[in-house]
Amino acid sequence: MRSSSHLADVDMTWSEHFVFAFKFMLALQLMVLALIVHMFIPNYFSTYTSNRIFKMNKLLEERE
Numbered sequence: 001m002r003s004s005s006h007l008a009d010v011d012m013t014w015s016e017h018f019v020f021a022f023k024f025m026l027a028l029q030l031m032v033l034a035l036i037v038h039m040f041i042p043n044y045f046s047t048y049t050s051n052r053i054f055k056m057n058k059l060l061e062e063r064e
Contacts, residue, residue, distance in 0.1 A: 027052060031049045031053070
């Protein structure tokens with residue numbers, strides 16, 4: 001099964017993967033909200049999303 005192969009590739013159980021993906025999704029949703037606010041009020045959240053993207057990228061690179 002492909003999902004089992006993916007779980008093996010990322011060295012996670014199903015529940016570990018679920019929690020990781022859920023936290024990742026929540027972080028992305030917060031970035032979307034910050035970007036919406038930033039569109040209307042550019043002084044707010046001017047670096048929040050880009051900083052979070054760099055942190056998330058580093059986290060993913062460390063998992064490899």
